[in-house]
Amino acid sequence: MTAFFQSLGMNYEWAWFIATVCGILLIALPLMLAVAMIIYVDRKVWAAINLRRGPNVVGPFGLLQSFADGLKVFLQETIIPSAANKGIFILAPIVTFTVALGAWAVIPFDAGVVLADINVGLLYILAISSLSVYGVVMAGWASNSKYPFFSAMRASAQMISYEVSIGFILICVVLYAGSFNLTEIVVSQKGHGLGIVNGYVFNILLFPMWVMFFISSLAETQRVPFDLTEAESELVAGYQTEYSSMSFALFWLGEYANILLMCSLNTILFFGGWLPPVDWAPLYYVPGIIWFLLKTFFFFFMFSWVMATVPRYRYDQLMRLGWKIFLPISLLFVVLISGWLMFTRYA
Numbered sequence: 001m002t003a004f005f006q007s008l009g010m011n012y013e014w015a016w017f018i019a020t021v022c023g024i025l026l027i028a029l030p031l032m033l034a035v036a037m038i039i040y041v042d043r044k045v046w047a048a049i050n051l052r053r054g055p056n057v058v059g060p061f062g063l064l065q066s067f068a069d070g071l072k073v074f075l076q077e078t079i080i081p082s083a084a085n086k087g088i089f090i091l092a093p094i095v096t097f098t099v100a101l102g103a104w105a106v107i108p109f110d111a112g113v114v115l116a117d118i119n120v121g122l123l124y125i126l127a128i129s130s131l132s133v134y135g136v137v138m139a140g141w142a143s144n145s146k147y148p149f150f151s152a153m154r155a156s157a158q159m160i161s162y163e164v165s166i167g168f169i170l171i172c173v174v175l176y177a178g179s180f181n182l183t184e185i186v187v188s189q190k191g192h193g194l195g196i197v198n199g200y201v202f203n204i205l206l207f208p209m210w211v212m213f214f215i216s217s218l219a220e221t222q223r224v225p226f227d228l229t230e231a232e233s234e235l236v237a238g239y240q241t242e243y244s245s246m247s248f249a250l251f252w253l254g255e256y257a258n259i260l261l262m263c264s265l266n267t268i269l270f271f272g273g274w275l276p277p278v279d280w281a282p283l284y285y286v287p288g289i290i291w292f293l294l295k296t297f298f299f300f301f302m303f304s305w306v307m308a309t310v311p312r313y314r315y316d317q318l319m320r321l322g323w324k325i326f327l328p329i330s331l332l333f334v335v336l337i338s339g340w341l342m343f344t345r346y347a
Helices: 002-007 012-049 065-075 086-106 121-130 132-142 146-177 182-187 207-220 245-270 281-285 288-309 315-345
Strands: none
Touching: 002 012, 012 065, 012 086, 012 245, 012 288, 065 245, 086 121, 086 132, 086 245, 121 132, 121 146, 121 182, 121 245, 132 146, 132 245, 146 182, 146 207, 146 245, 146 315, 182 245, 207 245, 207 288, 207 315, 245 288
16 A cells, blocks of 8 residues: 555655555444444344344334444533542543554454554554553543442453463464464464364364353453453443443443454454365455454354353352463463474474
């Protein structure tokens, strides 16, 4: 894209700047539209599982319900509690929303279709996703209210706990791929499963890692059954209790952008990214971005399915799963996979 703007007579610096801004908008704007639509899909899946109709009035089949909800919160008054720390209170949803968007910079939608194809893309994802807890903690502390503060403490412990096991799971993927670059991780999965399936998930050593990664993804995004930060019966609405209007909407946008990010990471790390499910030549005629979006949507459906069917964990069960089950198992598999690769590749 930089070369295109240079062909219009711009110097390199301006061409690079405009190309970068266009690349950001090409990701951010469709992502915001996707968030609006997956909220609709989320509600429809819950309704179907609960034998209800879900949104069906605003627009054809209720498709405009999310936009109507967005307009409603936009027109509401922004209320800041008198005892709140106003600066941090306002900054918290902005941090959550910005961090959620920033992680998408290294996500490859297709071969070469990525804003920043950096060699440490996986480390970048791990680093920037860990920053999302700051928005929650800032919101809980700045609200100067009991329930948001409890929610912030829960969120910090929960996200730190599951990031440890996620880190070891990612090490297993990196060992097989031999790279932290997300594009190379996808390419390394071509024909990996039984010589014909594109993906690591059919590897007997990596399948348990995917199961743990999927469950940890639910915990990282604070989805049911791990939504202890927003437990209505205990914490009203958690860290969002004192928020209204667009500040509340920014939390929602950030939350669903993070959910889509985790769905896309499941696709990239274990299910072949933009590659077709089977390494069969005719399937490659379908654009890679279509395969990527279909796989990501499948994982989002699984997120919604879990939310509609699985009861909420107690907090002690949540922490026990992270520290006493996932952490030792992920450490064990790092050792097993390292040993297996040393034996098969270098023996």
